[in-house]
Amino acid sequence: MDSVEILDPRFKAFVLPNAPLEKLGDGYRWLEGPVWFADLACLLFSDLPNDRILRWTESGGVSVFRQPSGFANGHTRDRQGRLIGCSHRQRCITRTEWDGEVTVLVDNYQGKRLNSPNDVVVKSDGSIWFTDPPYGIQTDYEGGRQRAELPACVYRLDPDSGALTLVSDAFTGPNGLCFSPDETRLYVTESGLQFDAAPVQHISVLDISPAGLCSAPRFFHQIDPGFADGIRCDEDGNLWSSAADGVHCIAPDGQLLGKIKVPFTVSNLTFGGRHRSRLFICAGQTLFAIYTNQRGAQTP
Numbered sequence: 551m552d553s554v555e556i557l558d559p560r561f562k563a564f565v566l567p568n569a570p571l572e573k574l575g576d577g578y579r580w581l582e583g584p585v586w587f588a589d590l591a592c593l594l595f596s597d598l599p600n601d602r603i604l605r606w607t608e609s610g611g612v613s614v615f616r617q618p619s620g621f622a623n624g625h626t627r628d629r630q631g632r633l634i635g636c637s638h639r640q641r642c643i644t645r646t647e648w649d650g651e652v653t654v655l656v657d658n659y660q661g662k663r664l665n666s667p668n669d670v671v672v673k674s675d676g677s678i679w680f681t682d683p684p685y686g687i688q689t690d691y692e693g694g695r696q697r698a699e700l701p702a703c704v705y706r707l708d709p710d711s712g713a714l715t716l717v718s719d720a721f722t723g724p725n726g727l728c729f730s731p732d733e734t735r736l737y738v739t740e741s742g743l744q745f746d747a748a749p750v751q752h753i754s755v756l757d758i759s760p761a762g763l764c765s766a767p768r769f770f771h772q773i774d775p776g777f778a779d780g781i782r783c784d785e786d787g788n789l790w791s792s793a794a795d796g797v798h799c800i801a802p803d804g805q806l807l808g809k810i811k812v813p814f815t816v817s818n819l820t821f822g823g824r825h826r827s828r829l830f831i832c833a834g835q836t837l838f839a840i841y842t843n844q845r846g847a848q849t850p
Contacts, residue, residue, distance in 0.1 A: 552811070553570065553571040553796075553810055553811050553812075553840065554808065554809070554810060554811070555808055555809040555810075555811060556807075556808045557806055557807060557808050557809070558801070558805060558806070558807040558808060560801070560807050561799055561807035561808030562808075563843060564788075564799060564807070564808070564842055564843050564844045565808070565810070565842060565843060566841055566842065566843055569840055569841040569842070570840070571810070571811075571812065571838055571839075571840045572838060572839050572840065573836060573837070573838055574606055574611075574612070574830075574837045574838065574839055575604075575606065575611065575612040575836070575837045576835055576836040576837070577835060578597045578600065578604075578835045578836070578837075579597055579598070579599040579600050579835060580597070580598050580599050580692075580817065580834065580835070581595055581596065581597060581598070581817060581818070581832035581833070581834070581835070581836070581837060582595065582596040582598045582623050582624065582780075582817050582818050582832055583595055583596040583598075583603075583622060583623050583624040583625040583635070583636070583669075583780075583818060583832075584625070584780075584818055584819065584820040584822075584830050584832055585625040585626055585627060585633070585820060586820055586821065586822025586823070586826075586830070587627070587631075588822070588826075589631065591607060591608065592605050592606060592607045593605070593606040593607075593820075593822055593830055594615055594625060594633065595625075595818075595830075595832055595837065596619065596622045596623055596624075596625070598621060598622070598623055598638075598692050599621075599691050599692055600617075601617060601618045601619055601620075601621050601639075602614055602615075602616065602617035602618065602619050603615040603616040603617070603619045603622050603625075603635075606830075606837065612837070619635075619637075620637035620638070620639045620640045620642075620644070621637060621638035621639040621686060621692055621693035621694075622635050622636065622637055622638075622644075623635075623636045623637075623638055623666075623667070623668050623669065623686065623692075624636045624667070624668055624669035624670050624680075624726070624780075624818070625670070626670050626671050626672050626849070627672065627849065628645065628672050628676065628678070628709070629672065629674070629676045632645050632646055632647065632648065633645070633646040634646075634655075634670055634672060634678060635670070636666075636667035636668055636669065636670050636680060637667065637693075638666040638667075638685075638686030638687065638692050638693030638694075639686075639693040639694060640654070640657065641657055641663050641664045641665065641666055641667070641686075641687070641696070642654045642655070642656060642657035642664060642667065643655045643656050643657075643664075643667055643670060643678065643680055643707065645709075655678070655707060655709060655712075656705075656707050656712065656714050659700060659703075659705065659714050659716070662699040662700050663699050663700070664682050664700065665682045665683060665684040665686070665687060665698050665699075665700055665702065666682070666683065666684060666685060666686025666687045666692075666693060667680050667681070667682050668680070668681045668682065668683050668685060668686070668724070668725055668726075669681050669725060669726045669727055669780065669818075670727075671727055671728055671729060671849075672849075673729060673733060674733060675762075676709060676710070677706050677707065677708055677709070678706070678707040678709055679704065679705070679706050679707075679717065679727065679729075679736065680704070680705055680707070680727075681702075681703075681704050681721075681724035681725060681726070681727055681738065682700065682702060682703055682704070682705060682724070683702040683721075683723045683724055683725060684698045684702060684723075685723070685725075701719055702719075702721055702722065702723050702724055703716055703717070703718065703719045703721070703724070704716075704717040704718045704719075704721065704724050704727065704736075704738060705717055717736075717756070717764055718738075718756065718764065718766070718767055720766060720767050721738065721740050721754070721767070722740060722750055723740055723741050723750065724738050724739070724740055725738075725739040725740060725741045725778070725779050725780075726738070726739040726778065726779050726780040726781045726791075726792070726818065727739070727781070728781050728782055728783055728789075728847075729758075729783070729847075730783055730787050730802070730847075731783055731785055731786075731787055731847040731848070732787075733758060734757065734758055735755050735756070735757060735758065736755065736756045736758055736764065737753055737754070737755050737770065737781055737783075737789055738753070738754050738755075738756065738767060739753050739754075739773075739777070739778035739779060739780075739781055739791070740752060740753070740754060740777075740778075741777045741778070741779060750777065751772055751773045751774060751776070751777045751778070752769055752770070752771065752772045752773065752778075753770045753771045753772075753773065753778050753781065753789070753791065753800075754767035754768060754769060754770055755767065755768060755770040756768075770789075770800075770804050771789070771791075771800050771804045771806070773791060773793050773798065774793075775793065775794040775795055776793045776794025776795065776815060777793075777794075778791045778792060778793065778798075779792040779816070779817045779818055780792045780816075780817060780818025780819050780820075780832070781819075782819055782820055782821055782846055782847070783846070783847040784821070784844040784845060784846055784847060785826075785844070785845045785846065785847050785848065786844065787802040787847075788800065788801055788802065788807065788844065789801075789802075790819060790821075790829070792815075792816035792817055792818055792819060793809075793815075793816060794815050794816075795809065795811060795812070796809050796810050796811040796812035796816055797809065797810040797812065797816055797819055797829065797831060810829070810831075810840060812831060812833045812838060813833070814833040814834040814835070814836055815833060815834055816831055816832065816833045817832045817833065817834070818831075818832045819831045819832065820846070821845065821846020821847075822846070823839075823841070825845055826845045826846040826848075827841060827842050827843065827844060827845045827846070828840070828841050828842070829841075829842050829846075
């Protein structure tokens with residue numbers, strides 16, 4: 551199977567010899583933020599520079615879900631199934647209510663505006679965790695140039711009280727993030743995209759105590775080629791990461807197991823489909839999918 555590279559025997563059981571890499575749509579500018587809605591059998595994802603959120607269904611293909619979108623980037627769902635999103639232009643975290651109204655959940659920390667929230671996940675207790683690098687306000691391409699007021703950080707938001715807590719300020723440019731299935735680990739990718747410096751290529755991990763306290767980040771895995779952007783865990787705790795040559799599957803001990811080769815740089819990914827075993831892949835201007843023999847970790 552040309553689209554699969556097996557580097558560890560364990561990966562052979564994760565892939566299907568008769569499941570090809572499928573192209574679901576193309577002609578976009580830069581795809582990001584895929585999130586699966588099992589109850590609606592649809593995928594939402596961002597066409598970031600075009601300032602829109604798109605929707606894909608098996609029967610209807612791709613259509614526009616929302617435009618303008620505030621230059622939306624990462625998405626997830628909360629414990630009630632509502633869409634939680636990151637807005638570059640408005641520099642905030644939003645929630646789409648059941649009637650379609652968009653609520654701003656947070657747009658500042660200690661009186662200073664957030665930079666450009668990039669990716670977001672929801673923990674089982676309902677708390678919303680997100681990264682806030684300056685990427686979306688560095689150029690006019692992904693939201694418009696604006697001045698950063700805060701360092702690049704990872705935050706946790708209590709949606710009931712509105713309290714925003716700093717999780718870590720130890721990153722140059724935090725990007726994607728996800729929890730391990732048991733929520734004892736938080737993985738964070740760091741791309742450190744500055745125009746005058748080489749990108750940071752590693753993924754870090756923070757340990758989370760039963761009380762919800764986080765350790766300092768420590769090195770987990772080095773991506774090569776390219777750098778990690780979006781990441782997701784499967785139900786066994788393996789981490790699936792974007793990379794320049796496709797999707798890399800990494801064991802919980804940091805060992806690279808194998809790759810799903812994609813012809814374009816991958817920005818983000820998510821599991822979905824009937825059994826959460828279909829991997830949806832945002833790769834530059836193209837949306838791909840491939841069926842796997844692993845199920846994504848259970849999420850809202």
